[in-house]
Amino acid sequence: MRDEALEPADLYDRRMRVVDVGGGTGFTTLGIVKHVDAKNVTILDQSPHQLAKAKQKEALKECKIIEGDAEDLPFPTDYADRYVSAGSIEYWPDPQRGIKEAYRVLKIGGKACIIGPVYPTFWLSHVQLKKIGPKWYRGVRRHGLIMGCSVTGVKPLSGDSPLQLGPKAEDVEKPVNRFVFLLRFILGAIAATYFVLVPVYMWLKDQIVPKGMPI
The missing domain is CATH 3.40.50.150 (Vaccinia Virus protein VP39)
Structure with a gap:
């Protein structure tokens, strides 16, 4: 890609x-x-x-x-x-x-x-x-x-x-707010997990659903 x-x-x-x-x-x-x-x-x-x-x-x-x-x-x-x-x-x-x-x-x-x-x-x-x-x-x-x-x-x-x-x-030169950093880290981890699971799910559907049919 x-x-x-x-x-x-x-x-x-x-x-x-x-x-x-x-x-x-x-x-x-x-x-x-x-x-x-x-x-x-x-x-x-x-x-x-x-x-x-x-x-x-x-x-x-x-x-x-x-x-x-x-x-x-x-x-x-x-x-x-x-x-x-x-x-x-x-x-x-x-x-x-x-x-x-x-x-x-x-x-x-x-x-x-x-x-x-x-x-x-x-x-x-x-x-x-x-x-x-x-x-x-x-x-x-x-x-x-x-x-x-x-x-x-x-x-x-x-x-x-x-x-x-x-x-x-946002000024990157200012000290990092630890609470904001932790919140962003958690949200990022959740999003990353989702972005891994969705392609796997779509790949499985592609293998199961006959070619030419919508998935």
Whole structure:
């Protein structure tokens, strides 16, 4: 599914400058470097533990790997040809701020490809949409967020985004509230369990229900 999700990013030139925001262990980056020289790719993530795993991957040895915040990117305006973020936006405290940053760091004509679990429904969105998911789902979208979506847009003008936002929803430099952290950890563990069980359930249905019949 990784290669399928990256298709809308249009990585057609090995000389492209690409930023992989929320790149974590480098799983998505491995798909990027199939099409772009690793020396032109930057992996950014808030977790040093995740990035340590990315650094161990031989194919990513020439990538620039840095810690950073998706909502406050350490890149100049009009910097990258492609912005990629996979499986990260659902964890951002203020997704609009992260999208605003994606717009800012892209060059004019540059393309952003954000891959997440929610299919956008706002009718005014001028973006390219691509559903992704395991074949055994047979296109079904039930039981919650069981399918993903690549959302791709092109930067039409140079400079910063015209979107005006207030103060950041969460300051990562402030001390962590232990109660909030524990609550988020519990909710995250429940969600992770659900996301494991649903694909197993759908796979079993795919094995039982005859091909060609809806599941």
